[in-house]
Amino acid sequence: MPLAEHRGAGTLAVHGGELKHKPGDSISDPIFCASTYAFDSTDELLDYVEGRADREEYGRYGNPNERAVERKLAALDAAEDAVVFGTGMGAIVGLLMSKLNSGDEIVFFDQCYRRSREFCAKHLSRFGVVTREVPTGDFAAMEAAINDRTRMLISESPTNPHLTVVDLEQFAALGKSHEVETLIDATLATPFNVQPLRFGVDYVLHSATKYLGGHNDLLAGVICGSREQLEPVRNLRGIMGGINSAHNLYLLQRGLKTFELRMQRHNENGQRIAEFLAGHPRVERVYYPGLSSHPTHDVACRTMQGFGGLISFLVKDADWRETARVVDAVKLARIAPSLGGVESLIEQPLIMSYYNCTPEERCRFGIPDNMIRMSCGIENAEDLIEDLGAALEA
Incomplete structure (x- = not known):
């Protein structure tokens, strides 16, 4: 069984989310270069379709390497679950597209990655989603921007490139008081320096390309949160296809060891x-x-x-x-x-x-x-x- 999350960050980085006994008795998870997975019988297929079997079916919906990395990232962030995407931008796009409908609104603290801002202000607007920006750290301004159409509050912490740190407890409390979900991009902090979910934040985003991969040799992104809240995110990823290759996931898992x-x-x-x-x-x-x-x-x-x-x-x-x-x-x-x-x-x-x-x-x-x-x-x-x-x- 995967290691308990109460262990230290170094132990979780090495062992978290990994099964003790692996195929071929290997120490490292093998790379699964498979696009599709076979069933021995119709009954076995029915067990999978009806939710009685936890296994793979088709590569766009899951891969054993992906599952291992997701379990490890969830353990590091003290989360129930994690969904890995091809890039950090793929992760935030996947989350917002799965959660927002025409007429919805989001509120951003204005110190943010320029491509996140561009996606929300330029592209989500084409689908009728309104983005409101308020000064970073000004919780009175953020609260004033919330209305009955607001669906999510979004911030980085620390921000890029000004390194402004947001009061996560106040941020999470503001969302809960208005029944609005909250997202923190903690790429610059990493789970080693801060775990936003412990403060009551709903979702934490990382560009795993950065510190999590750690070697400037891969692209990946991840959203961590509760299993129930991430279910539509995972389902949409399976439709949109924003996944990683098995080799890329192997590099991410290896990078996480250190x-x-x-x-x-x-x-x-x-x-x-x-x-x-x-x-x-x-x-x-x-x-x-x-x-x-x-x-x-x-x-x-x-x-x-x-x-x-x-x-x-x-x-x-x-x-x-x-x-x-x-x-x-x-x-x-x-x-x-x-x-x-x-x-x-x-x-x-x-x-x-x-x-x-x-x-x-x-x-x-x-x-x-x-x-x-x-x-x-x-x-x-x-x-x-x-x-x-x-x-x-x-």
């Missing part, structure tokens, strides 16, 4: 590098919830075990070209999107993600020209600090 160890180093590196940047004369401001100067530091200390490896900072008195020269001068971190892998990555949000936005839009989204975002990997902090220092002084 999850706790990696997160300990990400947390350590993030804190040390944020403190270094906060004291550097060429840095105007650092966005990192582990710093006492961060606006939501107190909330982060109350709700999070650690603060992750993502840092955003502003280069003092720099225009976008001068900021780009700092990025170019860094030698260890590679210029690339994404985050959460063992390799450090660095980018200038103005160019990487918001280049096609107008200056007015970037101002509204809080993306100044002199902002740099760095995802600290698991390299030695001393080497990353030396490299960053040299780049800032070049």
Whole structure:
């Protein structure tokens, strides 16, 4: 039977959701390269169709590798169930499409991943769903935006790239008081640093491409929550086909084995590098919830075990070209999107993600020209600090 969820994060990362005895007596789960699964008899098929047998039928509806990964992710997030998708965007799209109908409304805290915002504001609107955005952390504004058509409250915590931490207890309580479901995108926190479901949140979303996979070599997403609430999400995934290959699921399961160890180093590196940047004369401001100067530091200390490896900072008195020269001068971190892998990555949000936005839009989204975002990997902090220092002084 799968391991009990009360075990530590490291134990759950290695053993959680896995059966002790596996096909072929292997230690690792075998990769099931099957698109369809056979039945010995009509009676066996009827047992499956009528819900008496828990097994696979067709690859779009499930795979043994997928089941093992879902059980492990659910255990890590203290959830009853988890549904894995091909990407993080596939996960949020699958959840919202399974829960919303024409005329429904959702309320977003406005510091959010730009593609999540784009899907809701641009594409859900084509189906008659209204998206309302309110300032992140302003619960009075969020409550004022709720009406009898509101079906879901959505936020990231921490947010990307400002690293704002949301009071999850207040967020969940607001949803419950209005009988509205709640969703937290906890990609930047991971289940190691925060478990939103324990605060009463209904759904937690992760881009498993990031810290959960951990090696910049796969794409995946997951929604965790109660089994009953996730049943329509799983059913719609089977129709839409937003699944992963068995090989990809194997990579995710293998990456999760070292999850706790990696997160300990990400947390350590993030804190040390944020403190270094906060004291550097060429840095105007650092966005990192582990710093006492961060606006939501107190909330982060109350709700999070650690603060992750993502840092955003502003280069003092720099225009976008001068900021780009700092990025170019860094030698260890590679210029690339994404985050959460063992390799450090660095980018200038103005160019990487918001280049096609107008200056007015970037101002509204809080993306100044002199902002740099760095995802600290698991390299030695001393080497990353030396490299960053040299780049800032070049």
